[in-house]
Structure formats: structure tokens, C-alpha cells
Amino acid sequence: MSQTHSPKTGMRFIIHGCEFEITYVAHGWVRYAGTIGGKPYRIPYERFVEMQGSGSLQIQPQESARISAEGHALKISEQTEEETRATIRRARYVEAAIAQLTHPRSTKLLTAFIPALASQLEDATPPNPRTVCLWVKKYFDAGRIANAFVSQKHKRGNRTLRFPPDVEILITEGIQQIYLQPERRDCKDVLAFVVGKLAEQGVLTKGGTSLRIPTLRTIQRRVKALDPYIVARARKGKEAAERIARAAGRQVISPRPMFLVQIDTHYLDITLRDPDTGEVIGRPYLVCIIDVHTRVVVGVYISMLPPSATTTLAAVKDMLTRLGRGLPGGVPVKIIPDNGVEFKNSAFVRLCARLGIIINPAEIRDPNDKPHIESFFRTLTYFLVQKCAGTTFSNPAARGDYDSHRKAALILEKLIEYINEWIDNVYHQTIHTRTGRAPILAWKDATQNWEAPIFEPEEVDAIARRPETRTIHRGRVVVDHIEYFSHALATLEALKETRVTVLINELDLHEVYIEHPSERGVLIRAESTNPDYTHGLTWYEHQEAQKHKAALTESDRQRLGPYCDLLARWTLFQKIQADSTLARRQIARLTNGKGRQQPQIPAAPIEALSPLFLEQQQTIASVLPGQPSPQLPLLPGDLPSAPAGNAATSYEVIDLE
Template identity: 25%
Template sequence: MKNHDKPSIFSDEFECENQIEESELASNAECAVSRDLASYPDATQKEVMRRYYFIEWMRKELAGGWTQKNLDPLLNRAARELQLKAPKWRALANWWKIYSQSGFKLTSLIPRQTAGNRHLKVKNEMVFFDKALERYLVPERPSIAAVYQYYSDLIRIENQNIVENKIEALSYKGFYNRIKKLSAYDVKVARHGKYLADMEFNSIDAHYPASRVLEKVEIDHTPLDLILLDDEHNFPIGRPYLTLLIDQFSRCIIGFYLGFKEPSYFSVMKALLNAIKPKNYISEQFPSIEKEWCCEGKMESLVVDNGAEFWSKSLEQSCLELGIHIQYNPVRKPWLKPLVERIFRTINSKLTISIPGKTFSNILQREDYDSKKDAVMRFSIFNEILHKWIIDVYHHEPDSRKRSIPYLKWQEGINYLPPISYSPEDEKQLAIILGIKAKRQHRRGGIHIHSLRYDSEILADCRRMYPSVTSVLTKTNPDDISYIYVFIEHEQKYIKVPCVDPIGYTKGLSLFQHQINLKLQREYIDKKTDLDSLAKVRMYINDRILKEINDLKSRQKKATKGISRLAKHASIGSDKKESISTSPLLNVSKDADQTKPVQPKGDDWDDLISDLDPY
């Protein structure tokens, strides 16, 4: 198709705005349903019924054809009896023609949309509108007013070169109305991107809810809109990350982990442990909590998004070992994981909203508020408040539509089909199963991992018994790196191996704390290191070596047999002499190049040197 034959985006603007392509109509014929009269505005419905009443009245009273001679005498009487405004005879005759030809379908009487000018006001104005449209349909999303100004300026400049029949620009209202007649989807794609356009206009996939407790459990992370203080030093330590698991059936929060490390397998593992195990620590650690946190047991499916921490091999293996299926959501479809997204908004809007130290997602909302300066909440206090809100408030509060209460829904679910609980022996295995997996070399000195060394007598016995095994599987408990678990392939079991270097450092130390310590140590060393001075020294050493090599190449080669032993006899060292020239066994002349060893009478040189060397 040539460019001048290509239909404009407005080619049907004044002719048939509601036409549908025949191909689209054919493909959608089975699922599309024609609109009925009720789908039109009330005014349109009233007008259709007015036309219908006049047509039916005339059908009963009219004798002859639908002509002016027959219709005019009856119109006033019909208007009085129907109490409706009478139409012109030609309009009534046209209504009857359309109505009868349609097979007496009521929708054929719907008025045509004839409002507005159905013809272009000016002949050449569309060229400039198309240029303005190109500027409007861009990701920068300029306003209609700004684009109209550009459109007006284009025509104004063009008119400077025209003497007669100048181009007349649309009014702002006409320009605005033309913009609004564009395809809303196409405009959204051009100005906001296809993803947001699909989100707004496409149908949303159905979300199939769980039918029992722990059938589907959603997990995700979020940074809380709050800055907390260190418990001991009372200085701001930043925004905490919350990793949370919520049961789809009951909407109960079954576990969480609150910390300052970015989302990782570590935070996922901690939250999983909290969700699976009984919450026996609550009454002892938080005596102010009145209710019971009864959520525990093995989940069937863990619904996750596509975060890197959820694609780790450690998580995949651990979940398989625990019998948990990982369900990965398609990219950018949050409606398939609705509950955890909603609970994060609830926590930030209901719990943290009134706590000093709140942060704002939008920088314009912060104004003069200083989150760090106004922070007053210590980490331990917020941890208690979060537990209490979940257990005593959220679990016993009806949802916004008053359909259910999470705690009662959980009780209903476990009474119908109790989830699988872990025995005490199984709980001991969780630390191993959910530990951080790694492959390490097993050699003399033990196993080196996390910049630490782990070894024991049992591990040394394994090295002696199985010398061919040079690589082993290790599992690290991120909460305590004073030991690791090492899998012995030949015995099909894990052994616990303590950290031996440095002794006492790792007692009660978490992996995250250790990594921070290593980072601080490196930063300290970097600050104390004079890199400029080291660079100068290294350059001096390199230059000095090169100079010495060049000097040696330029000197005459000397007899060196036995000289190394003579250097021992002369006691050359850093604290004394630097040359053998003072040795009595040498005859040194003024010319250093003529220095020659004195040959003792009747003795061999090497034998003499050997006798002189008592070592």
C-alpha cells in the first residue's frame, strides 16, 4: 500500500467510528454478544421507546401508505394521546422503513450519533495534527495542552508563507476531543508501555484459591517504611526487610523474618523455619502477647515470584527434601499472588504509619521530615510490636468485607484436614536441610569456608580412611557458624565439625555478623594502607633489580667456584658485612675486576673451603 493510500488513524472518525474489522468479527463471533438497548444511556432508551410508540400507534390508525398526505392529519392526535413530542412526518416514515427492514428489531430505532461536525473543518490541517500526534504518543507523556501549542505553532508558521486561504487550526476543544477519540489502548501503549496497557485493558487471569490449610503459601519480601534504632547504642541502623509467609486458605500469617540483610536465601530459610516449627518461644520472649500463634506444619506449595533468592539451588533442594513444591509465578502477574502483596500494604499503612521514623516512598511526601533524626523505635521493641499485631490483632480481625476471620478460618481448616507436623527428630534435621549448601575441598588442615577453618579428630580419621575423597558437601547454619555439617559419602551421614581458627571467635556468631566483621576488617586495613608509598617502593625495587641485571651483564665474568662457601666463611649478613672482599683468603687488588682467590700451597681450594665450613 502506498503512503497516500494508507488510512489515517482518523480515517473513520466522521464516518463509522464503531465499525469492526471483518476478520476480528469472524474470530470473535462465538464469544461476542451484541449489545442490547439497556447498555445505552437513559436518554437514548427513552428516544427509542418514543419512536416505537409512534410507530405502533400509526400502524393501528393509518389507512394507506406512510406518506405526508396520510401522516400529517394524525400526528397531532397521536402526540396528545401518547403525551409525547410529535416527529416530522418524514422522520416517522423513515423510522418505519428502518424498523420494518430490520425485522422489527427494537435496536434499529437507536438514533445515529450525528452530534458535531461530520466533515473536516479545514482541508490541509490533518498534516499538522499528525505531526502533533507523533509528539503526544511518546513515553515522556506531554500534556494535551503542550501538544496543542505545538500544533498551533506549526500552523501559524506555515500560514506566514500563505497569502490566501490560510490554514485554520482546530480550537483547543476540537483538538482535545479528537485526541480523546484515539484508541485508548494504543495511546496507553505509546505513552505508558505495553505491560501497563495490558494490565488496564486486558482480562485478568482467574486466581484459584486454596481449598485447605497450607495447600498454598505465599512468600515475599518488602522493606518497611520505618527506620529503627540499635538496642544498645541507640543510633539509626536503617530500614528493616520483612520476609513473610501467608496461608491462602485462612489468610493467616504463618511465619516471618525481620532483618536488615537484603532478600536472600538466608532470609527465606529463616522465615521458613519460623513458619514450619511450633511457636513455643512466644510466651517466654513476649509475655505481653495474649493469644496463641497456632500456625505450624509443612506446606504443600510455596508460591514465589521470580526473585533471584527464590531460584537458588539451596532453596530448591531444601524444599524438595522437605516435600514442598515451589510454584513460580509468571513474570509481572502479581494478581496470582495477591495476599502477601496486600498484607505488606496493610502493615505499612496500619502498623508503621504512626511510628516516628517513618520513611516515604515518594520523596515529595517527605517535605521537611527527617526519618533518621525522628526515629525513636528500637529494633527489639518493634519486633515485639510486630508479633503482637500479627497474633492479637490481625489474626482476630475480620477482613474489610467481613467475610472471615483468619484465626477462625485456620481452626476450621485444621479441624477438617490437619496439616503434617514435624516430630522433634524431624525438627533437628531442619537446620541441616535448610542449611546453606556448598562444595569444599577436604585436605590436610580440614575444610576452609567463610574465611574460616573447620577440623576435628573425626574429620581427620575420615581423611585417613578415605584419602581419595577430596571434595565434600557442607551445610552451614547461618545463625551459628561455630560449626558446620559435613556429609561423609562412604558412611552416608553428616558429622558436626567445629571451627578451629580462630578459637572462640565464632561462638554464637551468625554468618551475616561474620561477613560484616570481614568487611570492616578489610575497610580498616585499606584505610591504614599507604597505597602511594607502596607503589613507589615496588617501583624502586623493580628498577633496582633491572639496574643490577644490566650491571652484571656489562661486567667481565669472574671465577665463582667455591665463592658461595667463602661467603659463609666471611659471615656475610644484613647486620654485618655485605662482601667477601675482606676475607683473608682473597688477594684483593685496587682494581676490583682483578680480584682472584689465593691458591694455598699444597692444598686444593675446595678441600680448604670444606675444612673451613664447620656446618
């Protein structure tokens, strides 16, 4: 069995190749966290020691070299300054007694020897001879081991029960059932629980009790001794507990500009008004991209749209086209988004894959992977947004009696102008506290000899779109209940290439691009069949309109009934069937079962017929020999009957006009 070590806070060990660090040890539990990421775990004390013995848990060599094994005396590195001095003092007395005395455990010899040795060691308070005798005995009993002089770790304080067992149980139950709950309860409530339970048991009365009752300070000490992670998890939730138990993490380093950028969405602390009606329309969203190496902002998009693929692509398109406007930007090597739904879409992934951008998503609810963009949001909030009229501040306590809605004065266009001006003229030209340089100057120096590709907005707009696969029908494709047409699509349909990829710009649904299925790089532009509705229409607005339409449809369906259309069709069908049956019966009765007779129209005199009609009759007679001339004029579409018994006779339709 391998040598085991007692778990101590800060000790690092390895399980299955992964490194962990102990963060808390108490009450028979060992809490530890991964050195990378900081995710917390718990394991019983006995299980920790058992895993060391089986070899599945290995203490790191540098840790075991400075930490004493289980059951052994503490090493000097584990002792306090006072304990270290006391250890060295014991060792000096024992070493001198063994070296100079024939009987180092003789009290008589030690009594005469200790004053002289104390004078040499300049020890103002020399130990008692019997004490030195015990030190020597301990040294020999340990087998002349040098660390036998080190004092064993002992637990200070009274370890006996301070209260009767019944009261101790009530204190533990009170902390579990009262204090470790999400409601805002304190130690006084725990003390009230203990007193109330004792009163229910009849132990506590108005006249007092013979039991010892804990004080409020006792409850507070018990609560303070709890694991802060357990307390935070019970009272505030798992995310809050992990945030408390996790360090800030390792520094994120980028070797050059546009090697690593961070992107995130922030809900701005300000209310805006509608430019036409003047009504308060709510708080806007900011999507921002920052370069880690220089701390410059390389992409911005501000809108009233909530976090979505639309706003994400808008910020990325701004980043890709900023170089053409003389602003910091370009194509990054790596991008770190969070795990929000706005970054988990095929359009964002497709664009990054096309440009060779590596996506490294941040951990859920972990700001350590993108601290620079979080720091920028805080700076923007404190130094600009909360200085504008209509700010909501960070929380109700900071807002006080400030009426954000009544004070709101800005419109979205003005806010965009202010933020862009603050970024370019204030933030970029202010010395950054972490880098020690102004971001814009650091960018210019780092990109002095850097020739980055410049993209036009039109070419970026053509590829930064959401792809959808659709089928061409009559030269049209339908996406989200909107029809798009192009004459080139009709040609593809005639060539049987009907399955195509439609690229949708979610900021403007008026037109789409369609990838040619057989010619790579060829894009076909298709316009909406309803331009009055789709001009300037965003995907978010269209979805809200569809929801409103669906709500109206559902309202009509509820008013008419869920099967109103089917019932109406069945009623009509029954009516038609009834009318048809009744008609047949009436005809049978009127005709005595012979059916309807065709009316006989008397023939017109020959002299009354026109020459053209006579010519037509002669033509028909020549075509159908042996057929008697008809007594009635032929109408367009009529054709005389074939001669009886002549099935092989062929007919030629002649245009009599």
C-alpha cells in the same frame, strides 16, 4: 469466508486455544489482553478482521450470538434503551401498514391510517406518512428481514476536518513530540508548539492570521480521545501502563489451612538506631508468610539485611517451627513467592523439594498473584509502623517536614517485639474485612482435628541451608574463603571420598554441616578454623568484609603497580644469576681454573683418640675389608667410598649411636 464481526470493547475471542478480551478500539488499532494474566497486546483493525476471515481468530459463540456481523444492522443487545424503543416503534408501524393496507407505501392511505394506529399505540408524536413509507421500503429492500427496522450504527458529530490540513498535522505532531513524552508536559505546551511552528512558517504574526487556530480545549479533547494505555506507556513506562490496563484478577482461593501461603519482602517505613552508638542505621526489612485460607501470619523475619536467600530461609524456618511454640504454622502444600532474587536460590528450592512444597512463582511486577500478603503489609504500615517515632511515612508528600532521622528512637529488638505483639494480639484477633472472621479463631476452628508434624528448630536448621560442593583437603573444606575442619573429614579423605556437599547456614558461618557421601542422612559438623571471626557472622557481613579486603588489595596493587610482584621476582632472579656468574668467574681466577681445594687436616695421634672412636673405626674396617682406615673422624651421615671396581658391594648402614 466466515462471517466477521467488528471489534468492540469487552468482546472475547480465541487465538490458538488462548482466550483474549478486547480492551480498547480506536484510531485503527485494537488493543486486547489475555483473560488470564492480563498481558496487553495490539493489532491493526484490518488484521483483526482478516484473521476472522481466515479462521485463525474465533469469536466466542456467546459473543457472536449477541453482536452483529460486519456491515449488518445493530442487534437489540447492542443498542441503547432509546434506540431499542425506536426500533420496536418502527417495527410496529411497518407491520400494521403491511397487514392492513393494500398498498402500504401509499402516502394517501398512510395519512388516513397513521392517526388511528398512533391512538392504539398511545404514540403522542406519530411519524410522518413519508417516513413510514421509507421504513416499509427499507423492509422490502432488506428481503423482509426482521432486523431491517434496526437503525444502522452511525457516527455522531462532525467528521470533517475542523482545521486546515497544516494545522491538523501540527496538532498531531505536537501531541506525539510534546505530550507523549516522559517529561511533565501538558496540553498548553502542545498549543505553544502549534503556535510556534505556525510562527516559524510565517503564517502567524502579531497582527493575527487567516488560519483557524485550535483552542486549549480542543487540544484537551484530542488528548482525552487517546488510548490511556499508550499515554501511560509513553509518560510513565511499560510497567505503569500495564498496571493501568490490568484488572485485579480472579480471586485466589485456598480450600484449607496451609494449603496455599504467600511470601514476600517489605521495606518498613521506619528508621532505627544502633543500640550501642545511638546512630541511625536505616530502615529494616520484613519477610512475612501468610496463610490464604485463614489470613493468619505463619512466618516472620525482621532484620537489617536486604532481600536475600538468608532472610527467606529464616522466615521459612520460623514457619516450620511455629507449631512447637503454639503459634500458627507448619508445612504448606503450595507457596507463592515473587520473582525476586531472594527466592531464586538453590537453598530455598532445595528445602521446598525436600519437604514436598510446590512453588508457584508470581508474575513479575504483578501483585494479583499474592494480593493477601500485599494487603497485610498495607495494614501493618498504616496501623502500626507509621504510628511509631521515626517513621518515614509512605512518600515525601505524606512526610512533610517530619524529620524521620531526628525522631528515630527504636532499636531493632524493640521493633521486632512490637510487630510480633501487634500480630498476635491485634491483627489475629480483629475481624478480617474479607473473610468476616478473626484470623486466629478461623485457624483454631479449621485445625481443631488436625495433627500436623512438629519440627524442632535444630532439625530444621540442619536442612534449611545453602548447599555447596567442595573437596576435602587435610581434613578441611573451604567455603567463601573460610576453612572448616573436622576429624571425620580426615577419615573420609583417607577413604578417597573427597567430594562432599557442604550445608551452610548463612545466618551463622561459625559451623557447617557436611553430608556423608556414601551414608545417606549422616551429617558431619565442621567448625571454623577462625572462630573469633566467624562467631555470629552472617553471610552478608562476610561478603562485605571480603569486598573491603579486596578494595584494600586493589589499593595496594595500584600503589605498587599491576606487575609489581612479577617485576620483583625477575629482579631478584637477575641478581641471583649475576651473583652466581660473578662468583664463578672470581673462583676461576683465584684458583687458576682448578677449583676450590679441600683443606688438609693433620691426623690426630692415636693416643689422643677416645676408646669409643677406636671401636667405631674397627667396626667400619670389619664392614669394609681392604679399606684403609680414615685419617679424619667420621661425622654423622658420612659414608666411606666403595672400593674401586667393586660395583656389586652392598652397604649396611649401622647406627653408631
